[in-house]
Amino acid sequence: MPRPSRRDHLIETAITLFCEHGYHATGIDRLLATAGVSKKTMYQHFRSKEELIYAALQQYDSVFRNNFMKAVEDIGKTPEEKLLAIFDVAETWFNGNKFFGCMFINAIGEYSEQESPIRDISKQFKKLMWGYVNGLAKDACVKNHKALADELCLLLEGSIVTAQVSQNPQAAFIAKKMAQRAVQEALA
Amino acid sequence: MPRPSRRDHLIETAITLFCEHGYHATGIDRLLATAGVSKKTMYQHFRSKEELIYAALQQYDSVFRNNFMKAVEDIGKTPEEKLLAIFDVAETWFNGNKFFGCMFINAIGEYSEQESPIRDISKQFKKLMWGYVNGLAKDACVKNHKALADELCLLLEGSIVTAQVSQNPQAAFIAKKMAQRAVQEALA
DNA sequence: ACATAAAGAAACAGATTTGTTTACCTTATT
DNA sequence: AATAAGGTAAACAAATCTGTTTCTTTATGT
Numbered sequence: 001m002p003r004p005s006r007r008d009h010l011i012e013t014a015i016t017l018f019c020e021h022g023y024h025a026t027g028i029d030r031l032l033a034t035a036g037v038s039k040k041t042m043y044q045h046f047r048s049k050e051e052l053i054y055a056a057l058q059q060y061d062s063v064f065r066n067n068f069m070k071a072v073e074d075i076g077k078t079p080e081e082k083l084l085a086i087f088d089v090a091e092t093w094f095n096g097n098k099f100f101g102c103m104f105i106n107a108i109g110e111y112s113e114q115e116s117p118i119r120d121i122s123k124q125f126k127k128l129m130w131g132y133v134n135g136l137a138k139d140a141c142v143k144n145h146k147a148l149a150d151e152l153c154l155l156l157e158g159s160i161v162t163a164q165v166s167q168n169p170q171a172a173f174i175a176k177k178m179a180q181r182a183v184q185e186a187l188a
Numbered sequence: 189m190p191r192p193s194r195r196d197h198l199i200e201t202a203i204t205l206f207c208e209h210g211y212h213a214t215g216i217d218r219l220l221a222t223a224g225v226s227k228k229t230m231y232q233h234f235r236s237k238e239e240l241i242y243a244a245l246q247q248y249d250s251v252f253r254n255n256f257m258k259a260v261e262d263i264g265k266t267p268e269e270k271l272l273a274i275f276d277v278a279e280t281w282f283n284g285n286k287f288f289g290c291m292f293i294n295a296i297g298e299y300s301e302q303e304s305p306i307r308d309i310s311k312q313f314k315k316l317m318w319g320y321v322n323g324l325a326k327d328a329c330v331k332n333h334k335a336l337a338d339e340l341c342l343l344l345e346g347s348i349v350t351a352q353v354s355q356n357p358q359a360a361f362i363a364k365k366m367a368q369r370a371v372q373e374a375l376a
Numbered sequence: 377a378c379a380t381a382a383a384g385a386a387a388c389a390g391a392t393t394t395g396t397t398t399a400c401c402t403t404a405t406t
Numbered sequence: 407a408a409t410a411a412g413g414t415a416a417a418c419a420a421a422t423c424t425g426t427t428t429c430t431t432t433a434t435g436t
Contacts, residue, residue, distance in 0.1 A: 027422070028423075161348075
């Protein structure tokens with residue numbers, strides 16, 4: 001059981017490929033060849049491709065949010081600084097060499113059905129991110145912290161898509177500028 | 189030649205299905221059955237599925253921007269009002285019964301290759317939208333109109349994704365509030 | 377070293393994909 | 407009415423997709 005388990009490695013590979021090429025466009029065969037894992041082993045761990053997608057999204061949700069929060073708290077010391085550090089972390093993310101937008105936004109684009117588990121986990125991810133920002137806003141003694149969280153999260157979404165589609169390397173800074181105004185007004 | 193040409197009808201159907209179900213998930217057979225057009229006819233008009241996708245995006249680009257600009261100018265009378273009307277138009281769009289996010293954002297999620305024509309047209313669409321907003325900002329005598337256009341476009345992207353993924357019906361209003369601040373500061 | 381469990385390789389099945397081709401039908405125009 | 411264009415329907419091809427199965431190899435624990 002030690003060693004990077006086949007299961008984990010499959011999920012890792014799935015995240016990489018689904019991010020870059022999308023969900024439908026990434027075939028099982030290709031994924032398995034990339035991971036160097038046999039089909040039998042995969043179907044032993046996951047009942048279907050959709051289950052693998054789901055597991056990949058779960059893992060990504062956990063890892064991404066953890067790293068994101070750590071990075072934010074590394075940059076920002078005061079709660080107010082942390083709120084703005086969100087966009088510094090975003091900037092690093094966007095201008096890295098393997099940025100293909102948000103896995104969850106992309107997932108919703110391919111799986112729009114209302115009751116899909118993929119839909120649900122994507123929505124949930126955004127809710128958890130909102131919860132984190134809301135917590136930071138509370139810590140910063142923002143009276144209307146919910147409204148500020150709404151605004152900052154929307155700015156983050158906007159910067160992600162702007163970086164992805166328009167490929168504007170300034171996306172994070174544009175958002176940060178508006179975030180500064182939002183925080184300033186929320187604290188006034 | 190029947191009145192609504194087969195070509196136009198195919199494009200119309202393509203837009204509807206690609207919007208709702210995505211690009212890879214929408215098979216040619218299904219599209220043709222929905223449109224009530226034979227396969228032969230389709231391949232007479234479009235050399236491949238990708239060409240049909242491209243034509244659909246072209247058509248959508250034209251129709252969407254035209255309708256969008258008309259709607260904005262219907263609501264806002266002064267240039268400054270028009271800048272904010274963007275988000276009223278967005279609100280109507282989001283809360284309509286067939287909103288599945290932005291076709292171009294979704295397209296990039298499925299076709300991330302750098303040199304793809306699908307990528308190019310999506311990027312171009314955003315550029316044209318930016319150009320429109322930039323023009324409005326100029327008309328409103330905003331000194332740094334480019335920066336304001338950057339901000340308002342990012343807010344629009346953010347509201348689209350927030351409405352699509354988080355399904356927050358307030359998305360447009362949250363963005364509008366920040367847009368008001370942005371315009372106010374740009375005019376100060 | 378041996379027994380047992382796990383993984384790989386590859387064939388296979390069945391559905392579905394894009395795209396081509398063949399044969400027939402409908403309809404406008406001359 | 408004959409012709410020609412443009413349409414449908416359906417069979418077909420070849421590739422690819424998800425998922426199953428079989429047989430073999432490789433590790434691991436005792």
